[in-house]
Amino acid sequence: MQNNATSPAPAWAAVFSLALGVFGLVGAEFLPASLLTPMARDLAVTEGMAGQAVTATAAFGLLSGLFVAAVTAAIDRRKVLLTFSGLLVLSNLAVAFAPNLFVLLIGRLVLGIALGGFWALSTATVMRLVPENSVPKALAIVVSGVSAATIMAAPVGSFVGDLLGWRAVFIGAAGLAVIVLIVQFATLPALPPRDRANIRVLVELVSRRHIAIALFAALLVFSGHMSLFTYVRPFLEQVTQLEVTGISLTLLAFGIANFLGNYFGGWLLAKSLRFTLAVMPLAIGSAAFLLAQFGGGIHAALPLIVLWGLAFGTVPVGWSAWIARAVPDKAESVGGLLVATINLAIFLGAALGGLTIDHLGVWALFVISAGVLAVAALTVATGVGAKHRVPRTA
Numbered sequence: 001m002q003n004n005a006t007s008p009a010p011a012w013a014a015v016f017s018l019a020l021g022v023f024g025l026v027g028a029e030f031l032p033a034s035l036l037t038p039m040a041r042d043l044a045v046t047e048g049m050a051g052q053a054v055t056a057t058a059a060f061g062l063l064s065g066l067f068v069a070a071v072t073a074a075i076d077r078r079k080v081l082l083t084f085s086g087l088l089v090l091s092n093l094a095v096a097f098a099p100n101l102f103v104l105l106i107g108r109l110v111l112g113i114a115l116g117g118f119w120a121l122s123t124a125t126v127m128r129l130v131p132e133n134s135v136p137k138a139l140a141i142v143v144s145g146v147s148a149a150t151i152m153a154a155p156v157g158s159f160v161g162d163l164l165g166w167r168a169v170f171i172g173a174a175g176l177a178v179i180v181l182i183v184q185f186a187t188l189p190a191l192p193p194r195d196r197a198n199i200r201v202l203v204e205l206v207s208r209r210h211i212a213i214a215l216f217a218a219l220l221v222f223s224g225h226m227s228l229f230t231y232v233r234p235f236l237e238q239v240t241q242l243e244v245t246g247i248s249l250t251l252l253a254f255g256i257a258n259f260l261g262n263y264f265g266g267w268l269l270a271k272s273l274r275f276t277l278a279v280m281p282l283a284i285g286s287a288a289f290l291l292a293q294f295g296g297g298i299h300a301a302l303p304l305i306v307l308w309g310l311a312f313g314t315v316p317v318g319w320s321a322w323i324a325r326a327v328p329d330k331a332e333s334v335g336g337l338l339v340a341t342i343n344l345a346i347f348l349g350a351a352l353g354g355l356t357i358d359h360l361g362v363w364a365l366f367v368i369s370a371g372v373l374a375v376a377a378l379t380v381a382t383g384v385g386a387k388h389r390v391p392r393t394a
Contacts, residue, residue, distance in 0.1 A: 261313015
């Protein structure tokens with residue numbers, strides 16, 4: 001990793017502002033999962049069509065993550081990151097006041113641009129805000145924004161949406177985004193660009209066999225997970241037969257387990273990267289398959305959903321660790337490739353999941369996703385190697 005030679009002291013306030021930005025962006029990304037039913041009813045579309053709000057975000061997140069480093073190569077990273085936070089505000093407002101599905105999807109496209117671009121630059125930015133020996137701790141702080149969003153977004157979105165309506169939830173998300181923008185404006189230092197990324201570099205990286213296999217495995221893991229998570233509310237309503245309060249509490253349990261999974265993942269990664277990357281998707285897939293068979297009662301469904309949340313909490317940490325190790329001198333370029341892969345996975349998971357749930361039902365969706373995750377685990381076990389142990393992040 002690159003040492004932070006330009007800063008006399010770690011810029012921890014700026015690091016926390018990045019974590020807050022991740023919380024706002026990922027929280028907005030996750031909201032449709034808890035609001036899918038009322039959104040579909042209000043816009044007079046099917047739940048599968050409403051789920052394309054996730055697909056739209058992922059599609060532009062893919063493009064933004066892939067090309068942001070090259071397109072903004074000459075622009076101060078502080079200005080770029082602030083622009084993405086501004087787009088987060090506009091996206092949430094567009095969704096909150098959308099009169100139809102088309103306008104809602106436009107708002108979600110804007111979110112995709114902000115989300116993909118912000119994530120692609122985040123690791124490289126952290127490496128410049130703190131000294132080299134503090135980078136693991138700083139990355140853990142930033143990634144904790146994902147866990148916090150997982151804990152808060154789905155259950156709070158479901159609960160507040162039932163009380164005030166789903167549009168009020170997105171208005172609240174816009175207010176949070178304004179706070180994010182203010183905090184980042186006050187704390188982020190000037191960050192002149194360094195990594196002159198271009199398309200040729202991206203092509204060269206993807207042509208490396210070990211990177212290509214790892215990205216394909218990540219594609220399977222994240223698409224399998226997102227096809228499940230995007231449509232978890234219909235499952236809990238139709239199969240487990242929960243009311244809104246029960247759904248909110250179940251999603252809260254998932255989020256808490258996901259948060260704990262970050263730290264559990266750090267412990268596992270210190271022992272074996274390949275084991276962690278292979279076993280966790282297998283655990284998620286097993287939970288999905290068992291939910292399809294025995295998820296009709298909350299006593300069986302709740303522990304399986306907690307297992308799912310705990311296992312997925314390790315996934316982003318593990319893949320970030322592998323990619324950072326694979327090409328540490330191309331942080332922005334590799335970060336963009338990983339973000340593009342994840343967003344392609346979200347796109348495929350939400351899109352194919354929507355088709356599956358509309359034509360075959362939610363039970364079939366969970367069974368098929370379990371199969372995808374099993375293939376992901378096999379791909380990691382046979383094709384993704386790791387020569388060194390990952391240092392603890394906490």
